Each structure stands twice: as C-alpha cells, then as structure tokens.
Amino acid sequence: MSITSTTDKNDWEILANWAAYCGSDVIELNLSCPNKWLDGQPVGMVADDPEAIVHIVALVRSVVGVDMRLSVKLPPYSSTIPPRILSALQAININMFVSCNTAGGHPTTIDGEQVLSMPQAGLSGPALCTHSVQQVSYLHKVIPNIPVIGVGGISSGADAKRFLDADAIGFCIGTHFFLNGPKVFGEVVQELVDLTED
Numbered sequence: 001m002s003i004t005s006t007t008d009k010n011d012w013e014i015l016a017n018w019a020a021y022c023g024s025d026v027i028e029l030n031l032s033c034p035n036k037w038l039d040g041q042p043v044g045m046v047a048d049d050p051e052a053i054v055h056i057v058a059l060v061r062s063v064v065g066v067d068m069r070l071s072v073k074l075p076p077y078s079s080t081i082p083p084r085i086l087s088a089l090q091a092i093n094i095n096m097f098v099s100c101n102t103a104g105g106h107p108t109t110i111d112g113e114q115v116l117s118m119p120q121a122g123l124s125g126p127a128l129c130t131h132s133v134q135q136v137s138y139l140h141k142v143i144p145n146i147p148v149i150g151v152g153g154i155s156s157g158a159d160a161k162r163f164l165d166a167d168a169i170g171f172c173i174g175t176h177f178f179l180n181g182p183k184v185f186g187e188v189v190q191e192l193v194d195l196t197e198d
C-alpha cells in the first residue's frame with residue numbers, strides 16, 4: 001500500500017496503522033507527490049526536507065515495527081542529490097527505494113489553454129526515462145545497501161532493461177499502463193525476455 005501526506009499534517013501515524021492493519025506486505029511512503037496545492041500554492045514535498053524525511057520514516061517505522069518492509073518513493077532530484085538529502089536517505093531504516101515520481105512544476109496549458117485545474121503538475125512518461133535511469137544508478141552507487149525499483153517512462157522491454165542494467169531490482173510502469181491498459185505488463189516483460197535471450 002502506498003501512503004502519502006505532507007510535512008505539516010500529523011496523519012502519517014494513522015495512515016501507517018491503517019496500511020499495516022490492512023495486511024500490506026510492503027508499505028510505500030510516497031514522499032514525492034508534486035501535485036499537492038493549498039490556497040493556490042504548491043505544498044513542498046517531504047522528499048525535499050531532510051529533517052522531515054528522517055522524522056516521518058522513523059515515526060512510521062515505530063508504528064509498523066521492524067518486520068514490515070518499507071519503501072520510499074523519491075522524486076527526480078537534480079543530477080546529484082543535494083548532500084543534506086542524501087545524508088537523510090542514507091540514515092533511514094527502509095528496505096527499498098522507488099525511483100522516481102513525476103517531475104513537478106510543469107505547466108498544464110496546451111496552446112495557452114488551461115487543461116487541468118492546477119497551473120502546474122508532474123511530468124511523467126518517456127521524457128523522464130533517462131533521468132530516472134541515471135538516478136537509479138546513482139542511488140545504487142551512493143546507498144548500495146538499499147535496493148531500488150525503477151520507474152519512469154518505461155514503455156518497452158528495452159526501457160525496462162535500461163533500469164535493470166542500472167542495477168534496479170525491478171520496475172514499475174505508470175503512464176504506458178494508464179494509456180494502453182493492463183496488456184502492457186505482459187508485452188514489456190515478453191520484450192524483455194526476448195532481449196535477454198538474444
């Protein structure tokens with residue numbers, strides 16, 4: 001189960017309790033949703049606040065216990081993760097990273113026409129792939145003890161292979177599934193098998 005909230009809300013404990021109560025195998029802490037707005041202003045992401053990262057993960061860990069697997073969903077950071085954030089990510093007691101969420105701050109207009117209710121939103125899909133692959137590889141280098149699941153722009157077996165070659169232990173498909181339905185999972189996996197058998 002994936003749970004999300006903000007730094008200024010006190011509901012991480014409630015959400016973690018609920019996720020554990022529901023029998024989750026893994027609880028993902030989505031610290032990186034770029035689409036939260038309050039009074040017309042974007043709400044900062046937990047993943048950009050090192051103290052909040054450490055505090056929220058410790059709080060959730062204290063609620064769910066040492067045996068629950070926790071993953072943290074990260075945003076696409078700049079090419080090197082800022083040192084204070086990296087220190088926080090190295091300090092937390094989790095089992096996996098999921099990298100990465102959409103890239104926030106993209107305008108939601110087409111030819112000047114406002115097409116979504118919020119003025120900016122997260123970018124997903126193929127444009128994210130190269131950056132996300134690089135981030136998976138970088139995370140593996142700087143935090144080698146925590147496995148990474150790759151996500152961002154996968155729409156073929158070749159895309160998925162880029163993540164696995166960057167040492168991801170698995171991958172997720174968002175936009176391609178959203179646009180083309182559940183058949184994409186079998187297709188991408190078959191393409192991946194064909195590629196690795198060649």
Ligand SMILES: Cc1cc2nc3c(=O)[nH]c(=O)nc-3n(C[C@H](O)[C@H](O)[C@H](O)COP(=O)(O)O)c2cc1C
Nearest residue numbers: 030073100101102124125151152153154173174175
């Ligand atoms: C329609 C849509 C809804 C999404 N909702 C969530 C969400 O609720 N929680 C989350 O962590 N990520 C969410 N994401 C982000 C995806 O999980 C993924 O991290 C991101 O889109 C990059 O992968 P992709 O290029 O394969 O879509 C959403 C993406 C899309 C396109």
